[in-house]
Amino acid sequence: MTSITGDYLVNIIERSINTTIYLRRNISVESVANETIAVTDEEIVDFIVSIPYFDAKLKDFIVGNESDQTIISQNWENEFIKKCIAWATNEDWLQNNISFVKNIYKPEINKNALTLPY
Secondary structure (H helix, E strand, C coil), X not given: CEEEEHHHHHHHHHHHHHCCHHHHCCCCHHHHCCCCCCCCHHHHHHHHHHCCCECHHHHXXXXXXXXXXXXXXXXXXXXXXXXXXXXXXXXXXXXXXXXCHHHXXXXXXXXXXXXXCC
């Protein structure tokens, strides 16, 4: 078990987004081959708000609206990373399609979302 902060999870999200952000920005891979593209704070917030794989309480923790720290297991962290990568490579995220966002807070749609472990 490890004690973590929302900032720790934001760092995982940032690393996940960095691998595909050029696609979301519609920049060709050739033009970014020799340079690093940094994800903006706004893009990170967009990612957190729009990800359908996290429940609202987890999203609040990540952005600092919940407690300062929580305890996680390695399995929980692995699941978090998988869900970040899944969303960072999802066509809805990459195409900036937010038409589904109005439904992501409905419990019946989001019943399999990752929650805070404690």
